[in-house]
Amino acid sequence: MTQSNxxxxxxxxxxxxxxxxxxxxxxxxxxxAQKSGNTIIQRTIxxxxxxxxxxxxxxxxxxxxxxxxxxxxxxxxxxxxxxYMFFSFFNTQAISLVAAGxxxxxTVVLGFTMGGWRELFIPQRLITALIIGIILTLMMTSGxxxxxxxxxxxxxxxxxxxxxxxxxxxxxRPLIGQPIFAAVMxxxxxxxxxxxxxxxxxxxxxxxxLIFAEPHPFLPxxxxxxxxxxxxxxxxxxxxxxxxxNIDQPRFMAFLLALATFALFWxxxxxxxxxxxxxATSENQQLAQSVGLRVRVILAITWAIATVMAxxxxxxxxGSSAASSIDTNFxxxxxxxxxxxxxxxxxxxxxxLVGGLIxxxxxxxxxxxxxxxxxxxxxxxxxxxIVLILRxxxxxxxxxxxxx
Amino acid sequence: MKxxxxxxxxxxLVALFAIPAMAQDDMGLPDWMEHTECTExxxxxxxxxxxxxxxxxxxxxxxxxxxxAFEDAAQWYNEHGGICGATxxxxxxxxxxxxxxxxxxxxxxxxxxxxxxxxxxxxxxxxAELLRDQVAEDQIPVLxxxxxxxxxxxxxxxxxxxxxxxxxxNPLYVDQLGFFCEWAAENIEDPVIGYIxxxxxxxxxxxxxxxxxxxxxxxxxxxxxxxxxxxxxxISGQVQNLVDAGANILYTNSLATxxxxxxxxxxxxxxxxxxxxxxxxxxLDTSVGFLGQTALGxxxxxxxxxxxxxxxxxxxxxxxxxxVQLLTEQADRNERGPLTRNIAYILGWQTVDLYYEVIVQxxxxxxxxxxxxxxxxxxxxxxxxxxxxxxxxxxxxGNRDAKMNRIAVLRYLGENGGPAELPDNxxxxxxxxxxxxxxxxxxPLTDYGETPDLRPGQMEMEE
Numbered sequence: 126m127t128q129s130n131x132x133x134x135x136x137x138x139x140x141x142x143x144x145x146x147x148x149x150x151x152x153x154x155x156x157x158a159q160k161s162g163n164t165i166i167q168r169t170i171x172x173x174x175x176x177x178x179x180x181x182x183x184x185x186x187x188x189x190x191x192x193x194x195x196x197x198x199x200x201x202x203x204x205x206x207x208x209y210m211f212f213s214f215f216n217t218q219a220i221s222l223v224a225a226g227x228x229x230x231x232t233v234v235l236g237f238t239m240g241g242w243r244e245l246f247i248p249q250r251l252i253t254a255l256i257i258g259i260i261l262t263l264m265m266t267s268g269x270x271x272x273x274x275x276x277x278x279x280x281x282x283x284x285x286x287x288x289x290x291x292x293x294x295x296x297x298r299p300l301i302g303q304p305i306f307a308a309v310m311x312x313x314x315x316x317x318x319x320x321x322x323x324x325x326x327x328x329x330x331x332x333x334x335l336i337f338a339e340p341h342p343f344l345p346x347x348x349x350x351x352x353x354x355x356x357x358x359x360x361x362x363x364x365x366x367x368x369x370x371n372i373d374q375p376r377f378m379a380f381l382l383a384l385a386t387f388a389l390f391w392x393x394x395x396x397x398x399x400x401x402x403x404x405a406t407s408e409n410q411q412l413a414q415s416v417g418l419r420v421r422v423i424l425a426i427t428w429a430i431a432t433v434m435a436x437x438x439x440x441x442x443x444g445s446s447a448a449s450s451i452d453t454n455f456x457x458x459x460x461x462x463x464x465x466x467x468x469x470x471x472x473x474x475x476x477x478l479v480g481g482l483i484x485x486x487x488x489x490x491x492x493x494x495x496x497x498x499x500x501x502x503x504x505x506x507x508x509x510x511i512v513l514i515l516r517x518x519x520x521x522x523x524x525x526x527x528x529x
Numbered sequence: 530m531k532x533x534x535x536x537x538x539x540x541x542l543v544a545l546f547a548i549p550a551m552a553q554d555d556m557g558l559p560d561w562m563e564h565t566e567c568t569e570x571x572x573x574x575x576x577x578x579x580x581x582x583x584x585x586x587x588x589x590x591x592x593x594x595x596x597x598a599f600e601d602a603a604q605w606y607n608e609h610g611g612i613c614g615a616t617x618x619x620x621x622x623x624x625x626x627x628x629x630x631x632x633x634x635x636x637x638x639x640x641x642x643x644x645x646x647x648x649x650x651x652x653x654x655x656x657a658e659l660l661r662d663q664v665a666e667d668q669i670p671v672l673x674x675x676x677x678x679x680x681x682x683x684x685x686x687x688x689x690x691x692x693x694x695x696x697x698x699n700p701l702y703v704d705q706l707g708f709f710c711e712w713a714a715e716n717i718e719d720p721v722i723g724y725i726x727x728x729x730x731x732x733x734x735x736x737x738x739x740x741x742x743x744x745x746x747x748x749x750x751x752x753x754x755x756x757x758x759x760x761x762x763x764i765s766g767q768v769q770n771l772v773d774a775g776a777n778i779l780y781t782n783s784l785a786t787x788x789x790x791x792x793x794x795x796x797x798x799x800x801x802x803x804x805x806x807x808x809x810x811x812x813l814d815t816s817v818g819f820l821g822q823t824a825l826g827x828x829x830x831x832x833x834x835x836x837x838x839x840x841x842x843x844x845x846x847x848x849x850x851x852x853v854q855l856l857t858e859q860a861d862r863n864e865r866g867p868l869t870r871n872i873a874y875i876l877g878w879q880t881v882d883l884y885y886e887v888i889v890q891x892x893x894x895x896x897x898x899x900x901x902x903x904x905x906x907x908x909x910x911x912x913x914x915x916x917x918x919x920x921x922x923x924x925x926x927g928n929r930d931a932k933m934n935r936i937a938v939l940r941y942l943g944e945n946g947g948p949a950e951l952p953d954n955x956x957x958x959x960x961x962x963x964x965x966x967x968x969x970x971x972x973p974l975t976d977y978g979e980t981p982d983l984r985p986g987q988m989e990m991e992e
Contacts, residue, residue: 164773168766175763216963329589330868331786333823341822342829343956344965350824352796373765373797446763447793448786449823453585454629454760492766496754498728501766 142515156494163367168493169486170372174380176485178442181383182462183469183477184390185434190471191407192427193297194305198312200435201459202319207285207436208443208451209323212332214280215273220266225280229261232283235290239425270346281436288319289432293425301421316456324453331452336444337375350449351375379445386437387478390430394474403427407472438462461488464509470522479520483508558609561851561918564886567613568893574615578884579641582652584622586629587727587760590785590816592652594869596622598877601859606881612888613897617881631659642667647888647905650880654680654702655730657695664694668902670909672883674876675699675810677734678984681929689985696909697930698842698879698920702735702782704980705809705839705934710744712837712936712975713778717805720748723776724755725767725791727783732757735782735809739983752776760786768794772804779804784811786820792832793824801827807837813844813939815871818969819961829951831967833939837974840937842879842920844971845870852878852917866962879916886914921977933977942968 157165182200189197197203214220237254238245245251264279292315300308338348351374359366394400406413406423414420442458443451465484469476484505491504518524558564580599584592599619606617625641627633634656641649642663648670651657657673657680664671673680676697683691700708713720722744726732736755744751752774756767760783768791771779779795781788788808795804811817813836821833828834843850845857856878860870891900891908913923921933943954948970956967 161773164769167769171763171765218964324585329585329593331590331820333820335823338823342825343958343967344822345958347964348823350793350797352825354797354799371799376763443761446761446790447765447797447824448761448790448820449793450786450820452587452761452786453589454587457759458761489766492770496756496767496770498757498759501762502759 153494160493161367162365163370165493166366167370167372168489170370171376172486172489173482174372174376174485175489176465176482177380177383177387177478178438178445178481179462179465179484180478180481181386181434181438181441182459183465183481184387184474185431185438186462186466187469187471187474187477188390188394188403188427188434189431190466191474192403193308193407193424195297195308195312196471197431198309199292199315199319200431200462201456202316202323203285203288203432203435204439204442204459205451205453205455206288206319206323207281207432208334208439208455209327209332210284211277211281211336211436211440212334212451213327214265215277216333217276218270220276220280222262222266225265226258226262228280228283228287229265230258232287232290233258233261235287235294236429239290239422240419281440282433285432285436286429289429290425292432293428297424297428298421301424320453320456327453329453331448331450333449334440334444334451335449336440337378338449350447351378373445375445375449379441383438383441386434390434391474399423399426461505464505467519468509468512470519472523473519473521476519476521558606559851559855562882563915563918565889565893567889569613569897571611571613571615571892571897574897575618576612576615576884576888577618577620577644577646578648578650578881579620579625579644579646580650580652581625581634581637581641582627582650582656583629584626586627587786588629588652588784590820590868591811591814591871591873593873594865594871595652595873595877597863597865597869598874599881601863601865602878602881604863605855605859606885612885613892615897617885627656629653631655634659638663642669645669645902647891647900647902648672648884651695653729653731654734657681658730661693661695668906669694670902670906671695672880673697674873674880675702675705676930677702677730678737679730682984692927692929694906695929696924698876698883698916698922699810699931700839700841700934700980701930701984702731702809703737703740703983704930704932705841706735706740706780707743707981707983708839708934708978709780709807709837709936710740710747710749711978711981713749713807714744714747717778720778721750721752721775722778722780722807723752723771723774724781725764725771725779726755726757726781727760727787728757732782735780737983737985739985743981743983750775758790761790764790764794765798768798768800772798772800777804779806781806781808781812783808784814785816788812788817788836789821789824789833792821792826792836796824796826796832799827801832805837806833806835810839810841811872812836813838813840813872813937813971815868815969818939818941819868819966822967830941830949830956834941834949836939837936838939839934840971840973841931841934841977842875843918844937844973845875846970846972850918852919855917867959867966867968868962875919879920882916883914883922886916887912932979932982934980935973935975935977937971937973937975940970940972942970948972 186197186200233254237250261283265276296311335348337351339351341347341349354371355374355377357370402418402423406420410420465480469480487504487508488501491500582592603617603619611617625637638660651671651673654677657676671694673695678689681695682689724736741751752771758764758767781791792806817833822831824832826832843853847853887905887908891904895904909924915921922931940948941956943949944957945954949956958965959968
């Protein structure tokens with residue numbers, strides 16, 4: 126095929142895309158015109174806030190994929206179990222010292238033996254592990270219900286780290302050197318196992334996750350979701366608004382926290398030694414090993430961090446939702462983050478943010494323009510399909526060139 | 530001495546016969562139950578009432594108490610002589626849990642049907658629709674709490690008028706909505722209903738052209754397009770769409786977290802004063818009352834306070850009814866917590882009582898040894914019965930669902946008795962399994978009345 130033919134073909138393809146885009150615009154514009162400006166603004170803000178939480182979910186998947194090449198289908202289940210652990214620590218009046226100690230020391234032991242069991246027998250490490258274990262146990266148990274936030278955060282993070290380390294040690298590590306497909310299949314199995322364990326421990330009843338809450342007016346020591354919205358008045362620069370715009374306060378708080386979390390992880394990957402080591406390992410494991418990086422340790426840390434991220438995303442999503450509760454179907458939420466990951470690019474941290482926001486926006490706009498649940502469910506995948514047709518590696522993914 | 534020995538022997542013999550007889554009498558069912566007398570003693574036999582359903586998915590908050598009801602009811606009936614002396618049993622719940630997955634329903638049904646049960650209990654309309662043809666082929670009657678038209682009477686190919694093998698103890702969901710419209714027309718100004726439900730057969734079951742036409746006749750309008758949402762998803766967009774389209778009533782065919790989420794969203798959007806919330810009988814369930822406590826409405830009470838719904842059977846608060854007294858007594862005895870004392874617990878007991886009556890009637894008619902599912906179905910088709918005196922059932926003339934209904938409202942118990950109202954009657958706080966809770970109560974607003982029959986082709990509509 127000559128150069129001019131190829132150019133002609135490319136021009137034809139772009140013309141086709143342009144016509145499709147035009148038709149899409151002509152179809153959607155009248156639908157949007159039926160909605161008030163304020164409703165559109167409100168839903169757009171809603172989409173951005175929702176998208177920020179999807180971005181945290183997507184980031185966890187990207188981090189694992191970058192480090193090990195595995196697409197983690199168990200991320201939703203990890204979100205769910207971390208949420209349940211938070212619930213337990215938040216709502217238990219007197220946390221058992223034995224249970225907390227067991228959780229803390231299991232995590233510490235696994236953490237200190239990431240490179241091998243022998244590491245635990247180095248006296249200095251053993252003492253450090255003991256001290257950290259005791260501190261964690263005390264953080265989970267000391268004080269009364271007024272310390273519930275500390276208990277819950279420590280318990281959920283420790284539990285999430287333990288799950289991440291266990292998953293890596295028991296299922297991913299034995300598969301190093303095996304086809305990636307095997308590890309991906311393992312994550313599918315893990316999803317079911319974690320779901321089963323969650324149901325076994327916590328049952329099937331929904332559990333309240335009131336993290337964006339204020340004291341309940343009637344129930345002592347209980348909470349109620351913050352109800353007062355943040356109202357943007359149509360004054361000054363915002364005089365173009367048709368009326369006040371209400372923003373759900375818990376969602377807004379989750380949005381701010383999600384952005385802060387995202388920034389924190391971005392900083393971690395860019396500027397900390399371990400973050401840089403994780404990035405190096407993700408580029409090329411063998412090369413990383415040859416320059417002295419301990420790949421196994423880094424992989425373990427990656428899984429632990431990704432599970433913590435899953436937990437954070439789960440808490441933000443469930444905690445800021447209208448019901449502020451979590452149940453055993455919660456892991457399905459991750460189906461929204463999958464298109465965000467693919468959209469942004471499997472290896473891109475920034476892509477996770479952009480992908481999450483696009484998916485959140487497409488979902489909210491679909492809700493706005495179409496009634497019923499079909500459009501809402503389809504929109505993220507249609508957007509994904511369009512982007513992948515135009516850019517198969519995702520918006521920020523790396524273009525892979527296979528040399529034959 | 531001989532006389533004394535003789536007298537003692539006779540006395541002993543009398544005691545030997547009389548004591549078990551007297552004990553048997555004590556062990557029998559109470560008179561108010563009005564069950565058919567058994568013609569045979571079936572001691573040594575066992576009847577297993579199989580049930581298949583979602584115990585760990587979205588229906589879990591209501592179905593877990595159903596299992597508790599089955600356990601408590603089996604214990605009580607067996608202590609009171611079983612079914613004509615035969616033991617009543619239930620399968621291990623862990624072996625019949627579908628988790629809300631219809632593939633699992635099919636798999637579990639295959640296993641259960643191979644046991645050739647005389648009847649099975651299904652929990653959801655989705656399952657009843659899925660298995661409608663299969664149970665007919667296998668000749669297994671189904672007992673279900675409530676159902677969709679397709680599940681009970683067939684789809685378009687059956688002209689919606691082919692009564693199947695499923696028998697419901699609540700009115701059809703369409704009929705419940707029609708009944709609500711009758712009430713709304715008289716009690717709400719310019720009523721416009723926005724329909725918002727789960728995207729399942731259950732969720733979609735009440736929104737039909739017949740309901741819309743019937744409600745329009747009563748003076749109740751509908752927002753043209755319904756909204757559906759997956760459990761747990763953000764629904765502010767859907768709620769806003771319906772309100773923007775003119776809805777002042779949001780009606781839902783969802784349960785547990787569903788109504789609680791809608792109420793919380795309405796409150797979050799500051800629409801509590803503009804919108805009345807209503808729904809199917811499940812919205813009045815205790816689970817909604819507890820799950821809804823985490824979001825407050827404009828009146829300062831939980832957002833679900835004031836939720837309207839159908840109440841076709843007696844409720845826990847109607848303590849003058851012996852059936853309610855029995856359930857309360859047994860729930861106390863088995864230390865069932867406030868979350869278990871819900872609709873499903875009531876329906877579980879009613880189902881067992883219905884099964885008892887149907888088995889006895891069928892056995893008396895055809896003999897207990899060779900009784901089949903087809904015989905049980907025949908009994909059901911001619912049955913007029915009130916399980917535990919808490920709901921009226923009449924399955925004659927091809928009926929497959931209950932026809933009596935009433936409208937009730939979900940409230941919270943106030944400190945001065947009656948429904949809580951601020952500031953004069955603050956809500957009562959009691960200790961629940963996970964800390965203090967408010968006490969949801971259901972207050973009937975109407976007497977029982979007959980529901981309209983809104984199956985396609987059953988009602989003449991005005992042009």
